Amino acid sequence: MSNSIPEIADEESKVQAPSLRTTIKRIPKNANNEQEFLHAIIDEAYVCHVAFTDEHGSHCIPTACWREHNHLYIHGANASRMMKQLVKGTQACITITHVDGLVLARSAFNHSMNYRSAMIYGVFEVVGAEQKAESMAAFMEKIAPGRQAEIRAGSYAELAGTTILRMPLVEFMCKTRSGGPNDDEEDMQQAAWAGVLPIRVAHDAPIAHEQNTQAAPAYVSAWND
């Protein structure tokens, strides 16, 4: 049971730039590989969860994310509660979790999940006005490669009303579990099916808008894998 959660105290940890907050269980690895592992987790995610605290308490807010080089980016309306708090330099923790499967062991206690997760600590930097259009284009390139050239780009007013923030990928911890169940020897005769129930994110067939007039571009026709 304590094995069954993707939580800080168990499973393999991949840690870089250890700090008080990220040295729970360190397994030394090649630093470049660590960075690549983190980048892959971010690049696969459409949404991250951002924890921060204001005068009303701790909040956990889901928001879209993307990566440029060694920063994670988020954006939102200038007026949003989260943006107004984070531009002040409030400490935040960003977490991304990909669930890869349920691990069914022969004892309740040894049940687990396969997953990849990343926690990033730090303070967001505000992306300056002159960089906003380029950053939003990078986000679009992640969502739909090549689409930026097809759409009506953000206007001055739209960009001015949008806050873009980025967090340096410096203080972080990635964790992962993969593979089958790890049962205790004395449980191996238990008459229970043992193995993994794999989970993945799937893409269903694109749904064109009723007034769509355009042929499907590559990122649409290739969507439904």
Next chain:
Amino acid sequence: MSNSIPEIADEESKVQAPSLRTTIKRIPKNANNEQEFLHAIIDEAYVCHVAFTDEHGSHCIPTACWREHNHLYIHGANASRMMKQLVKGTQACITITHVDGLVLARSAFNHSMNYRSAMIYGVFEVVGAEQKAESMAAFMEKIAPGRQAEIRAGSYAELAGTTILRMPLVEFMCKTRSGGPNDDEEDMQQAAWAGVLPIRVAHDAPIAHEQNTQAAPAYVSAWND
């Protein structure tokens, strides 16, 4: 662009039990329906993200979750950082997000995501020793219906080493977006494909452990839909 994030300041909000933290944008709905909507979001989730604050700052930790009646449950090793902090009655925010699709509009600004999310605020209650076995069985029933009778149940020591916490579903906010893009009239002639790229969680074929000796029970043979 500001439309493209599942974030507090946009899209349809479904709010119950409004508080300072959950009255951002209220659309009155039937209270029973609200409860059912929240329950469905939790019941579909294997993992939630928990935000809380300790002397090292704000944290956002992914952990398995399940529901019994009108409480959300989590568990972990007694020794885990999160459990040790939350048993103190620390205020927490639990968030669950299901991403349902990418919404491709004719302007960058009107891009969005389809999603269902729930934020729950409050303080965790500790599940007493006499209730632990029953709560863990409820979790197993969510993961794999009927499996509790097949496995070796938790021992006294395993249960004693596990902390189970529950949060009442009282102060919460659910949000959802569905459907196609909402373009501005002046963008309708833009020569860009418009529509939705649907996303869902899929189940791949079960992988039996190499030493598995048991036939697949119903929850295994029905997994790969």
